[in-house]
Amino acid sequence: SQQGEEDPQxxxxxxxxxATMNCSxxxxxxxLQWYRQNSGRGLVHLIxxxxxxxxxxxxxxxxxxxxxxxxxxxxxxASRAADTASYFCATGDRGSTLGRLxxxxxxxxxxxx
Amino acid sequence: GAVVSQHPSWVICKSGTxxxxxxxxxxxxxxxxxxxxxxxxxxLMLMATSNEGSKATYEQGVEKDKFLINHASLTLSTLxxxxxHPEDSSFYICSARFRETQYFGPGTRLLVL
Numbered sequence: 001s002q003q004g005e006e007d008p009q010x011x012x013x014x015x016x017x018x019a020t021m022n023c024s025x026x027x028x029x030x031x032l033q034w035y036r037q038n039s040g041r042g043l044v045h046l047i048x049x050x051x052x053x054x055x056x057x058x059x060x061x062x063x064x065x066x067x068x069x070x071x072x073x074x075x076x077x078a079s080r081a082a083d084t085a086s087y088f089c090a091t092g093d094r095g096s097t098l099g100r101l102x103x104x105x106x107x108x109x110x111x112x113x
Numbered sequence: 114g115a116v117v118s119q120h121p122s123w124v125i126c127k128s129g130t131x132x133x134x135x136x137x138x139x140x141x142x143x144x145x146x147x148x149x150x151x152x153x154x155x156x157l158m159l160m161a162t163s164n165e166g167s168k169a170t171y172e173q174g175v176e177k178d179k180f181l182i183n184h185a186s187l188t189l190s191t192l193x194x195x196x197x198h199p200e201d202s203s204f205y206i207c208s209a210r211f212r213e214t215q216y217f218g219p220g221t222r223l224l225v226l
Binding site (some may be wrong): 030034035040041042043044045048077088090092099100101102103104106107108 | 117119145147149154155156157159162202206208210213214215216217218219220221
Protein backbone atom coordinates (compact mmCIF):
# COMPACT_ATOMS: atom_id res chain seq x y z
CA SER A 1 0.00 0.00 0.00
CA GLN A 2 1.20 3.48 -0.72
CA GLN A 3 -0.58 5.12 2.13
CA GLY A 4 1.24 6.84 4.93
CA GLU A 5 0.95 5.82 8.53
CA GLU A 6 0.74 8.38 11.30
CA ASP A 7 2.10 7.93 14.75
CA PRO A 8 0.81 8.20 17.40
CA GLN A 9 -2.80 7.33 16.65
CA UNK A 10 -3.92 9.56 19.50
CA UNK A 11 -2.22 12.41 21.34
CA UNK A 12 -3.53 14.31 24.32
CA UNK A 13 -1.78 17.45 25.60
CA UNK A 14 -2.37 20.65 27.54
CA UNK A 15 -2.75 24.04 25.92
CA UNK A 16 0.59 25.70 25.39
CA UNK A 17 2.47 22.45 24.89
CA UNK A 18 3.91 21.37 21.58
CA ALA A 19 2.41 18.49 19.61
CA THR A 20 4.50 16.29 17.34
CA MET A 21 3.03 13.82 14.89
CA ASN A 22 4.96 11.52 12.63
CA CYS A 23 4.19 9.98 9.28
CA SER A 24 5.92 7.14 7.48
CA UNK A 25 5.33 6.08 3.91
CA UNK A 26 6.50 3.33 1.60
CA UNK A 27 7.04 4.56 -1.94
CA UNK A 28 8.89 7.36 -3.69
CA UNK A 29 6.94 10.58 -3.59
CA UNK A 30 6.65 13.92 -5.34
CA UNK A 31 5.45 15.65 -2.23
CA LEU A 32 3.87 15.08 1.13
CA GLN A 33 0.96 17.06 2.46
CA TRP A 34 -0.57 17.47 5.87
CA TYR A 35 -4.28 17.98 6.36
CA ARG A 36 -6.49 18.63 9.33
CA GLN A 37 -10.03 17.37 9.83
CA ASN A 38 -12.44 18.50 12.48
CA SER A 39 -14.97 15.88 13.48
CA GLY A 40 -17.51 15.25 10.73
CA ARG A 41 -16.05 17.85 8.42
CA GLY A 42 -13.99 18.03 5.28
CA LEU A 43 -10.22 18.31 5.23
CA VAL A 44 -8.30 21.53 5.45
CA HIS A 45 -4.94 21.72 3.72
CA LEU A 46 -2.18 22.75 6.11
CA ILE A 47 1.12 22.48 4.33
CA UNK A 48 2.85 20.84 1.38
CA UNK A 49 6.50 19.85 1.39
CA UNK A 50 8.20 18.75 -1.78
CA UNK A 51 10.54 15.80 -2.01
CA UNK A 52 13.55 18.09 -2.43
CA UNK A 53 12.72 20.09 0.70
CA UNK A 54 13.74 19.15 4.22
CA UNK A 55 11.81 21.60 6.36
CA UNK A 56 8.97 24.04 5.99
CA UNK A 57 7.24 26.48 8.31
CA UNK A 58 3.81 28.01 8.32
CA UNK A 59 2.78 29.99 11.37
CA UNK A 60 2.86 27.61 14.34
CA UNK A 61 3.39 24.62 12.07
CA UNK A 62 6.72 23.09 11.26
CA UNK A 63 7.05 20.14 8.89
CA UNK A 64 10.14 18.09 8.22
CA UNK A 65 10.73 15.51 5.53
CA UNK A 66 13.39 12.80 5.46
CA UNK A 67 13.15 10.97 2.16
CA UNK A 68 15.94 8.56 3.10
CA UNK A 69 13.83 7.33 6.01
CA UNK A 70 10.54 7.88 4.18
CA UNK A 71 9.19 9.85 7.07
CA UNK A 72 7.80 13.26 7.92
CA UNK A 73 6.86 15.06 11.10
CA UNK A 74 4.39 17.81 11.88
CA UNK A 75 5.07 20.00 14.88
CA UNK A 76 2.42 22.33 16.24
CA UNK A 77 3.91 24.77 18.69
CA ALA A 78 2.08 26.47 21.55
CA SER A 79 -1.03 24.38 20.96
CA ARG A 80 -4.53 25.70 21.56
CA ALA A 81 -7.80 23.96 22.33
CA ALA A 82 -8.91 24.91 18.81
CA ASP A 83 -6.15 22.70 17.41
CA THR A 84 -8.12 19.66 18.55
CA ALA A 85 -8.73 17.65 15.37
CA SER A 86 -7.47 14.70 13.36
CA TYR A 87 -4.31 15.25 11.38
CA PHE A 88 -3.50 13.27 8.27
CA CYS A 89 -0.47 13.01 6.08
CA ALA A 90 -0.98 12.30 2.41
CA THR A 91 1.57 11.29 -0.16
CA GLY A 92 1.51 12.12 -3.82
CA ASP A 93 2.40 9.39 -6.24
CA ARG A 94 5.80 10.00 -7.79
CA GLY A 95 5.55 9.55 -11.52
CA SER A 96 1.79 9.69 -11.52
CA THR A 97 0.17 12.30 -13.68
CA LEU A 98 -3.17 11.81 -12.00
CA GLY A 99 -2.24 13.58 -8.79
CA ARG A 100 -3.79 10.99 -6.53
CA LEU A 101 -3.19 11.26 -2.81
CA UNK A 102 -3.03 8.42 -0.35
CA UNK A 103 -3.87 9.08 3.26
CA UNK A 104 -2.71 7.57 6.50
CA UNK A 105 -5.06 6.72 9.35
CA UNK A 106 -4.44 9.98 11.09
CA UNK A 107 -3.50 11.21 14.53
CA UNK A 108 -6.32 12.36 16.77
CA UNK A 109 -5.01 15.36 18.69
CA UNK A 110 -6.82 16.56 21.78
CA UNK A 111 -5.68 19.79 23.38
CA UNK A 112 -7.07 20.40 26.86
CA UNK A 113 -7.65 23.96 28.05
CA GLY B 114 -9.41 31.01 -2.94
CA ALA B 115 -9.62 27.29 -3.89
CA VAL B 116 -13.00 26.59 -2.34
CA VAL B 117 -14.83 23.34 -2.97
CA SER B 118 -18.47 22.79 -2.11
CA GLN B 119 -20.51 19.63 -1.82
CA HIS B 120 -24.23 19.10 -1.91
CA PRO B 121 -26.08 17.77 -0.07
CA SER B 122 -24.28 17.82 3.25
CA TRP B 123 -26.31 14.87 4.46
CA VAL B 124 -28.87 12.54 3.00
CA ILE B 125 -31.04 9.74 4.32
CA CYS B 126 -32.55 7.35 1.83
CA LYS B 127 -34.27 4.00 1.62
CA SER B 128 -32.45 0.90 0.52
CA GLY B 129 -32.63 0.45 -3.25
CA THR B 130 -32.78 4.11 -4.16
CA UNK B 131 -30.06 6.09 -5.91
CA UNK B 132 -28.39 9.13 -4.44
CA UNK B 133 -26.49 11.85 -6.30
CA UNK B 134 -23.80 13.94 -4.64
CA UNK B 135 -22.43 17.07 -6.29
CA UNK B 136 -18.93 18.47 -5.95
CA UNK B 137 -18.17 21.96 -7.23
CA UNK B 138 -15.02 24.01 -7.42
CA UNK B 139 -16.25 27.54 -6.74
CA UNK B 140 -13.40 29.81 -7.71
CA UNK B 141 -11.20 27.73 -9.96
CA UNK B 142 -11.46 25.23 -12.74
CA UNK B 143 -10.58 21.65 -12.00
CA UNK B 144 -9.91 19.15 -14.74
CA UNK B 145 -9.38 16.55 -12.07
CA UNK B 146 -11.51 15.84 -9.03
CA UNK B 147 -11.34 12.98 -6.58
CA UNK B 148 -13.89 11.05 -4.58
CA UNK B 149 -13.12 9.55 -1.20
CA UNK B 150 -15.01 7.52 1.31
CA UNK B 151 -14.40 7.64 5.04
CA UNK B 152 -15.65 5.35 7.80
CA UNK B 153 -15.84 6.58 11.38
CA UNK B 154 -12.46 7.22 12.92
CA UNK B 155 -10.70 5.89 9.87
CA UNK B 156 -8.69 7.24 7.00
CA LEU B 157 -9.93 8.48 3.67
CA MET B 158 -10.12 5.80 1.03
CA LEU B 159 -9.68 7.02 -2.52
CA MET B 160 -12.53 5.69 -4.64
CA ALA B 161 -11.95 7.24 -8.03
CA THR B 162 -10.37 10.02 -10.01
CA SER B 163 -12.84 12.09 -11.99
CA ASN B 164 -11.55 13.55 -15.25
CA GLU B 165 -13.40 16.28 -17.08
CA GLY B 166 -14.66 15.09 -20.42
CA SER B 167 -13.57 11.49 -20.00
CA LYS B 168 -14.29 8.39 -17.98
CA ALA B 169 -13.41 8.22 -14.34
CA THR B 170 -10.53 6.09 -13.14
CA TYR B 171 -11.60 3.79 -10.34
CA GLU B 172 -9.39 2.37 -7.63
CA GLN B 173 -9.11 -1.37 -7.29
CA GLY B 174 -12.10 -2.89 -5.57
CA VAL B 175 -14.48 -0.01 -6.25
CA GLU B 176 -17.50 -0.99 -8.33
CA LYS B 177 -17.91 1.26 -11.35
CA ASP B 178 -21.56 0.39 -11.80
CA LYS B 179 -22.29 1.05 -8.17
CA PHE B 180 -20.59 4.41 -7.93
CA LEU B 181 -21.23 6.36 -11.11
CA ILE B 182 -19.06 9.42 -11.64
CA ASN B 183 -19.72 12.18 -14.12
CA HIS B 184 -17.39 15.14 -14.59
CA ALA B 185 -19.44 17.16 -17.05
CA SER B 186 -17.76 20.53 -16.65
CA LEU B 187 -14.59 22.08 -15.29
CA THR B 188 -16.33 22.96 -12.04
CA LEU B 189 -18.67 20.06 -11.39
CA SER B 190 -18.31 16.37 -10.69
CA THR B 191 -21.12 14.14 -9.49
CA LEU B 192 -21.09 10.82 -7.69
CA UNK B 193 -24.23 8.69 -7.90
CA UNK B 194 -24.58 5.80 -5.50
CA UNK B 195 -26.89 3.47 -7.36
CA UNK B 196 -29.28 1.08 -5.63
CA UNK B 197 -27.91 2.09 -2.27
CA HIS B 198 -27.76 -0.40 0.57
CA PRO B 199 -27.06 0.07 4.28
CA GLU B 200 -23.41 -0.90 3.78
CA ASP B 201 -23.04 2.13 1.50
CA SER B 202 -23.70 4.37 4.49
CA SER B 203 -20.59 6.45 4.94
CA PHE B 204 -19.05 9.90 4.73
CA TYR B 205 -18.22 10.81 1.13
CA ILE B 206 -15.74 13.60 0.45
CA CYS B 207 -14.66 15.09 -2.83
CA SER B 208 -11.60 17.11 -3.64
CA ALA B 209 -10.45 19.19 -6.57
CA ARG B 210 -6.91 19.59 -7.67
CA PHE B 211 -5.48 23.10 -7.93
CA ARG B 212 -1.81 23.19 -8.83
CA GLU B 213 -0.10 20.68 -6.55
CA THR B 214 -2.72 20.66 -3.85
CA GLN B 215 -6.09 19.05 -3.39
CA TYR B 216 -8.82 21.13 -1.79
CA PHE B 217 -11.60 19.26 -0.11
CA GLY B 218 -15.31 19.74 0.09
CA PRO B 219 -17.09 19.61 3.46
CA GLY B 220 -18.31 16.07 2.87
CA THR B 221 -21.68 14.35 2.49
CA ARG B 222 -22.96 11.99 5.12
CA LEU B 223 -25.09 9.23 3.59
CA LEU B 224 -27.35 7.03 5.67
CA VAL B 225 -29.17 4.22 3.91
CA LEU B 226 -32.02 2.69 5.86
